Amino acid sequence: MAKKLTTSGVTHAHNYADQSRHDAAVRFEPGEITALVREIRSPLRVLQAPSTGRKGVQRIPGPESDGGGHGDARLVGVLPALYPEWLGSRQFCRTHHVRFPYLVGEMSTGIATTKMVQTLASAGLMGLFGAGGLREQVLRGSVEQLALTLRGRGNWGVNLIHSPNEPASEVRTARLLVELNVPVVSMSAYLDLTPAVVLCMARGLCTDGTGRVRRARRVLAKVSRPETAERFMSPPPAPLLRQLVADGELCAEEAALAARIPIAQDITVEADSGGHTDNRSLAVMLPAIRTLRDRVAGSVRVGAAGGLGTPAAVAAAFALGADYVLTGSVNQAAIESGMSEVGRHMLVQADITDTAMAPSADMFEMGVRVQVLRRGTMFAGRSALLHELYQTYESLEDIPAHRRTQIEKQIFAAPLETVWAQTSRFWADRDPDQLALADRNAKHRMALVFRWYLGMSSRWAIAGDPDRRADYQIWCGPAMGAFNRWAEGSFLAAPENRGVVQIALNLLEGAAVITRAHQGRVCGLPVAARGFHFAPRRLSETGAAR
Structure with missing residues (x-):
């Protein structure tokens, strides 16, 4: 029995060694190169054969020395392992207690439901409850439910939407979010600052032992104009702070601390999106607002929203420098959405021009x-x-x-x-x-x-x-039509399979695959067109990320 086990062990060792040598082989054929590049969690060496000038790839770990294990091929670069959570800002993920630089946006009148927010939070993602348009009693009940079920978690938030015809209602909503200790407030549809915005940002400000200002809640602002972005990147105007102190909404210390920091920690640049939109191009707006951020407030992160319905669009947003991405329309068709079944089926049938x-x-x-x-x-x-x-x-x-x-x-x-x-x-x-x-x-x-x-x-x-x-x-x-075209023929084509977590994981995984393919091309590798395509597949919450 012992001899048999030993023999078996030796045979296994020989097979493992053969497999390792096979895995470490240099691949020069375009099809093999593309297949390896698509394995985003495997680091690769990029090598060049001096006799032909052809470039190929080799798995890492392989032979450690540059001259060993790949003949006379010369090392010209390395493609490191790539994980979806590495596409954006690591600081964003740490600040908001999430695994991925990804948000699900605040679809109004409860379309972004409590169930959607809870599901995302449990998966290490973050969703924003759609408070806009809800009666105050309904809103209170929903936020209280979230605060109870997600107690101890910081990866969830609620929307505060601009209500120019109902400023008193807007202030009451802000007070409610403060009262219930909502960890993240996302502000949308604002053209200018209002007392409600500053109240949400400034109430509860204090300092730590080093004198740094500590926030009671994190503030995001969704904007589509540079002038609006600059207002949220700056401290609150002194007249608004004085008004809130006079009204008893803030104390003098809170107002003084608010004058030292930007209103928002994160600015979401909203391009051509559903609902409120200026229909602007993300490729135009995001670089402009990033440049503005560098001039006004370097600590503020800048994310991207609008038109993000496919992995290619998400990869493009990160390539433009987005610290994070926010998706909207595509989640409206998700099973956790507050949209009716007939409404979800209408969305599933939509095309790009619809x-x-x-x-x-x-x-x-x-x-x-x-x-x-x-x-x-x-x-x-x-x-x-x-x-x-x-x-x-x-x-x-x-x-x-x-x-x-x-x-x-x-x-x-x-x-x-x-x-x-x-x-x-x-x-x-x-x-x-x-x-x-x-x-x-x-x-x-x-x-x-x-x-x-x-x-x-x-x-x-x-x-x-x-x-x-x-x-x-x-x-x-x-983006809804683009998502439907991408999902056609896959499990995500069926409305009953469109869960917000699967949508998120597939968009992120696909964006990482496309980013890796682009990196390969930059290194001069002949990555085939299929290297830039990712078909939706069922992904586990742990298998899609490290």
């Missing part, structure tokens, strides 16, 4: 627009007609009879009087000052009626109301 711009419900009077799904819904055209009427007439009574009939029958599916009654009940509970203004200003009354449709259209989509499918407002950018 989006349109439409008036924004929260900034209707300002003419601000959002990007929405066009395929399968008439919302974009119908809401555009309402905004045209708002710009043309001074009151509902001024609208010609045939247009009023069109609105009631084709858009509202209800008489204007009924819509106003529902609108009045809503604002009586939420902000009675809006009704008082409507009594004095007929144009404001018209705006509230039209905003009823814009607000309800997103709720119909979330609820999956079968009678209002033609009116669904689903925020969506071209």
Whole structure:
């Protein structure tokens, strides 16, 4: 028995040695080179044969000396191992207690659900709960649930969205996030700073033993304009700080400390995205805001959002210097999303060109627009007609009879009087000052009626109301169509397989594969086109990263 075991051991040792020699062989054929380059967790030597000038690769570990194990081939470079979590800023990952430089964005009205945020946090990722548009009682219950289930974790956050027509509601939301000790607050849709922004940033500031300012919560800001980015990269303006101290929202010490540090620790550059967007190119905006950051506040990290629906797009964002990436539209179709099943299926069928711009419900009077799904819904055209009427007439009574009939029958599916009654009940509970203004200003009354449709259209989509499918407002950018094209034929093509963690891991793994292929080409290796393609596959939460 002992002899047999020994023989077996010797045979195994010979086989292992043969395999090691085989693995250490230098590969010069393009197909073999591409296959090895795609093994992103294996470091490789890049070698050049002096007789032919051809470049090849060899696995590491192999023979240690440059001259040994690869004949007369000359060492010209090394491709180190690459892991998805190394694509962005390590400091970002340490600060936010995450494994990957990746966020799932704050899709409003609870589309980014508590379940989505909890699922991501458990996987070492981070999601931002979509607080925008929720009633305060619903928001409180959701945030309390997150605070309870994710107690002790720092990798989750909640959105604070700009509400120019409801500043008091915005401040109440900020107070709630502070009260419930939300670890991360992501601010979006801001054109300028407001008291709510500064309150969230400054409340609870203190110093440590070395005199450094310590934050009670981390602040991210999603921006699409350099001037807005600069405001968030800078300390709060003195007048806002004085106002908050006078109002009793901050103490003098908190205001003094706030004047020493930038408002945000992370700036997310939002390019062509779903919902609020300026439709700008990430390749234009990200370098510009990174340059601005270097001039204004070198410690602030800069991330990328908008248009990130494929591994290639994610790899491109990191190549542009993004410290982290944030995805949005693609997660709206995920099983953890608050979107209805019918809405998710509509998103799964979307192509790159199936989006349109439409008036924004929260900034209707300002003419601000959002990007929405066009395929399968008439919302974009119908809401555009309402905004045209708002710009043309001074009151509902001024609208010609045939247009009023069109609105009631084709858009509202209800008489204007009924819509106003529902609108009045809503604002009586939420902000009675809006009704008082409507009594004095007929144009404001018209705006509230039209905003009823814009607000309800997103709720119909979330609820999956079968009678209002033609009116669904689903925020969506071209990235959704790009994701669908990439996922076609894979397990992610099916709606029931689209979990937020699988979406994240596949985008990150694919981005690492594409980054490695590019590194190989930079070294002069003949990496084939397939080296830049990554097909979705089921990835374990531990197997996709070191």
